Amino acid sequence: MTPSTVEETLAALEAHRYIADKGLAVSVFLALKLGRPLLLEGEPGVGKTEIVKVLADMLSTRLIRLQCYEGLDVNNAVYEWDYARQMMQIRLLEASGERQAERVRHEVFGREFLLERPLLQALKSVDGKAPVLLIDELDRADEEFEAFLLEFLSDWQITIPEVGTVRAERPPVVVITSNRTREIHDALKRRCLYFWIDYPSFEKEYRIVREKVPGVPEKLARQVVAFVQELRKEDLYKAPGVAETLDWAASLMALDAVALEPQVVEETLGALLKYQDDVIKTKSMAHDLLERAESNAVSPA
Amino acid sequence: MTPSLPSGHLLAHVVRFTRLLREGGVVVTPGQTMTFVRALEQISLLDAGSFYYAARTSLLTRREDYDRFHALFVRFWREFDSENSLSELFKDALGLLPAKPRPRPLEVASVPRSGEAQSDKPPVPLVDRSLTYSTDETLKQRSFEAMSAEEIEVARRLLQDFDWRISERPTRRLQPAGSGALLDLRRSFRKALKHQGEFVRLAWQGRKTKPRPLVVLADVSGSMERYARMLLHFLHAFAQAQNRQGVRTVEAFAFGTRLTRITRPMKKRSVDAALLEVGRLVKDWSGGTRIGGSLREFNRTWAKRVLGRGAVVLLISDGWDQGDPELLAFEIERLQKSCHRLIWLNPLLGTPGYQPLTRGLVAALPFVDDFLPVHNLYSLEQLARALESLPERGGPRRSGLAKAPA
Numbered sequence: 001m002t003p004s005t006v007e008e009t010l011a012a013l014e015a016h017r018y019i020a021d022k023g024l025a026v027s028v029f030l031a032l033k034l035g036r037p038l039l040l041e042g043e044p045g046v047g048k049t050e051i052v053k054v055l056a057d058m059l060s061t062r063l064i065r066l067q068c069y070e071g072l073d074v075n076n077a078v079y080e081w082d083y084a085r086q087m088m089q090i091r092l093l094e095a096s097g098e099r100q101a102e103r104v105r106h107e108v109f110g111r112e113f114l115l116e117r118p119l120l121q122a123l124k125s126v127d128g129k130a131p132v133l134l135i136d137e138l139d140r141a142d143e144e145f146e147a148f149l150l151e152f153l154s155d156w157q158i159t160i161p162e163v164g165t166v167r168a169e170r171p172p173v174v175v176i177t178s179n180r181t182r183e184i185h186d187a188l189k190r191r192c193l194y195f196w197i198d199y200p201s202f203e204k205e206y207r208i209v210r211e212k213v214p215g216v217p218e219k220l221a222r223q224v225v226a227f228v229q230e231l232r233k234e235d236l237y238k239a240p241g242v243a244e245t246l247d248w249a250a251s252l253m254a255l256d257a258v259a260l261e262p263q264v265v266e267e268t269l270g271a272l273l274k275y276q277d278d279v280i281k282t283k284s285m286a287h288d289l290l291e292r293a294e295s296n297a298v299s300p301a
Numbered sequence: 302m303t304p305s306l307p308s309g310h311l312l313a314h315v316v317r318f319t320r321l322l323r324e325g326g327v328v329v330t331p332g333q334t335m336t337f338v339r340a341l342e343q344i345s346l347l348d349a350g351s352f353y354y355a356a357r358t359s360l361l362t363r364r365e366d367y368d369r370f371h372a373l374f375v376r377f378w379r380e381f382d383s384e385n386s387l388s389e390l391f392k393d394a395l396g397l398l399p400a401k402p403r404p405r406p407l408e409v410a411s412v413p414r415s416g417e418a419q420s421d422k423p424p425v426p427l428v429d430r431s432l433t434y435s436t437d438e439t440l441k442q443r444s445f446e447a448m449s450a451e452e453i454e455v456a457r458r459l460l461q462d463f464d465w466r467i468s469e470r471p472t473r474r475l476q477p478a479g480s481g482a483l484l485d486l487r488r489s490f491r492k493a494l495k496h497q498g499e500f501v502r503l504a505w506q507g508r509k510t511k512p513r514p515l516v517v518l519a520d521v522s523g524s525m526e527r528y529a530r531m532l533l534h535f536l537h538a539f540a541q542a543q544n545r546q547g548v549r550t551v552e553a554f555a556f557g558t559r560l561t562r563i564t565r566p567m568k569k570r571s572v573d574a575a576l577l578e579v580g581r582l583v584k585d586w587s588g589g590t591r592i593g594g595s596l597r598e599f600n601r602t603w604a605k606r607v608l609g610r611g612a613v614v615l616l617i618s619d620g621w622d623q624g625d626p627e628l629l630a631f632e633i634e635r636l637q638k639s640c641h642r643l644i645w646l647n648p649l650l651g652t653p654g655y656q657p658l659t660r661g662l663v664a665a666l667p668f669v670d671d672f673l674p675v676h677n678l679y680s681l682e683q684l685a686r687a688l689e690s691l692p693e694r695g696g697p698r699r700s701g702l703a704k705a706p707a
Contacts, residue, residue: 006344006351026344026354033343036336041364070610071473075487083486090498105494142474181609189362190330196364237601 002032002059018047018054019200019207027195028055037153037174039189042197045241048177052134055173062131064172066118068141077145078158080115089113109162120158123168130170139178146185153191200242202229202296208242213249219297223260224249226293228272234285236278247271260293262286311346312338318377319360325373327366333359441678444651446527453531456678457572460538467543467550468691469510470611470641478507513611513641513691514550515539518599520618521583522557522590528648528676529587530576532617535681537575540567552607556595557585562603592622592661593629600635611641613691617675619649622661630664637668642691645669646684651676 003009009032010025020028028051031038040048056063066077086108093104122133135149152158156168176192178184200208206225209216216224224245232239240248251271257264265286273279282289315338319329337359344351357370440452448456477485488504517536521529540551553563566578580586608614614636622629637643645665649655651674657666666672671687674680 006348022350023354023357026351027358030340030343030355030358034336034339039362069473071475073475081487081490083490086490087498094498099497101494101497104498108494142472144474181605183606186362190333192362193336193358194362195358196367 003029005029012058013051013054016054016057017211018051019204019211020051021200021204024051024195024197027193031175031193032173034193035171037176037192039176039178039184039192039194040197041178041180041194043199043239043241044179045243046197046199047242048197049134049136052132052175052177055175056132059129059132059173061129061173062126063134064118064122064131065134065136067136068138068145070140070142072141072145074148076117077148078117078119079160080117081109082113082115086113105162111163114160114163119152120166122172122174123156123158123166125169128170130168130172133172133174135174135176137179138176138184139180139182143185146188150185150188150191153188199232199239202226205229205242205245209245209249212246213253216249216253217258220252220257220259221249222297223293224252226297227260227265227289230289230292230296231272231282234281234289236273236281237275238273238278240272244272244274260290262290265290311341315341318356318374321373321377322360322370325369327361327369327373329360441682443678444676445531445648446676448531456531457534459678460534460681461541461572465539465542465685465688467512467515467613467688468693470513471508471693472511472610474509475506476509478505481505481507483507511610512543512550513613514552514607514609515543515615515688516552516554516607516612516640517615517617518554518556518560518595520557520590520592520616521555521586522621523587524590524619524621525617525648526587528619532648532675533576533579534572537567537572541570544568552603554599554603555579555583556590556592556599557583557588558591558594559585560595560598560603561585589623590618590621591624592618592620592665593624593626593632596632596636597628600632600639604636604639608639613642613644613688614640615644615646616669617646617648619647620657620659620662620665622659624661626660626664629661630668633665633668637670642670643668644671644673644684644687646673646675648674648676650674651680 001012003012006022006026006029009029010020010022013020013025013028027038030036040051042048052065053063089108090104093107098104098107118133122131125131138146138149141149153174156171157165159165176184199205202225205228206221209221209225210218213221228240228245228248248268248271251268252260252264255264255268266283269279269282273282316334319334319337322329337356340355340359341352344355346352353374356374357367361367361370440455443452445453445456475483475485477488483506485504485506489500489502492502492504493500517539519529519532519536525532536551536553540553543551551564551567553567555561555563561583563579563582566575566582569575569578633643647657647662650657650672657663657672673684673687675684
């Protein structure tokens, strides 16, 4: 179902258990309506990849994911030939007496020997529905790939020398994410709608935890979220994202904790913090954080 | 859904608004304006919140502009929007405003600040460009602080013509090669087809190489004043040489008590304009030194963005640090571990009898891969050579256990 208003988008995302801000809903809605790629940035663990999964669910279409890395090339992003089978085909043709070079070439470069990689797959609609294409962590790819992508995103077609040009029946819904370890080229960014996903507010994060960690007691959820919200204000190397909050809440549940206590917090900090320096620092002020969280959990600021 | 173009009246306002954004330093292209206009066809114009977000998502491309956008938006639309829906808009939008915007590489606009430029002298006019520079050994060996104005001018020109090259690193991208370790199946197969499917000759591919990114952290505190100007010249010459080679891999920062990014000004072609801009940006020129704190700021805000891809870090400082040596040791260890090579350039190292015994240096040196002098042209030449011949992978590094060199 494609939503026809911003409100519908917001409601549809929530129906698929994604708690979004209005700003994000507007961006998603416009990306769908205008057929523009959506560029999502934000700290790790704020739900950039998650929303794409939800989006595919919401539109009941396929999700095609392309994970970027340095050196990502056409062979891995677009298409590759199945060389082993092609060679076999050549031998078969040979055995059947086919020697005409032109005919062999034609036989060997048939569609059945083509291995489709994500970008080529994304051009195909199934049941009249274009897929959702997630280009994940584009900042990890190099400039060469970005240049290729720029062309792909404007033409929605790919040329395979031996086969011809493949065009999209319908352009896919494209979402690009970046963790900003490198600047994405300006030309590419200007082709996209942009949204920065921030850490959620207390209320929102609380709802996310209740939604995503089944059976979490209300009190524990409030305390966990209040603690994390306080922790984010501290000067850490890597502040915990929403993903970490969920991990932590799940860990506490697994340990049968009903409320946050200094002992339990210390034992489970590993689920929340990924740097030893941060863990040490947090341990030293756990007491203070707990107190602040305690007062906020009752009446969030 | 009945899309209809916004009436001429609104369209005019949209165009005026994008112009205002541009004046405010936010780069908006006509294409983006068009996207915004098309977006307006899709949303309810009565809903201020949607209107605001539609403008933001279609006109901006980076989070740093969010604050500026908000201020300009409010100012502009207040003119004709009713009080009521405006307060509604605030309610919606304010919660999303970033608490602390973070700068980012390549794009941080140098915000012009008031305050006078620190460049005290008018630039020395270049008289004769064709003047062949003196390659006089004595000039090369002369310490920067002992140079006369004319000699500095000659040195400057020497630096400008210097062909700086930084050693390359192998990337993960493959390219066709005459020989190599990796088989290029695609090309091999095409070749084989010419010979009835016989692989007469195989095609190979090898790794593409690219110059390593260079990150320079220059101390511009009081004790470095005698060298700072010359070192900035050097920095500028380096950045320009990189520009000529078509690579933009130099990130530059100045620090005293705090860190300032000066990559942008260094891209200016004229060295005087560049230095003027640096003087305007750097607020703690010729003040105290807190190397540890500055490195901490660098590690937090910048390291992830500029130290990727095997960067080489040049730290230029005399090591007179007023901060906490423990903090310095901690941060410099982190810095060393996140870069390919950490090179400390110390102008005092050229002074006969100098020993690096300041508390800061003693704390930091175990984590410095190379400790080199930088007090005259000759030492810069040496540095250039060192940069050209960095080991491709790893190479021996200090572990933090080594003692500081005597």
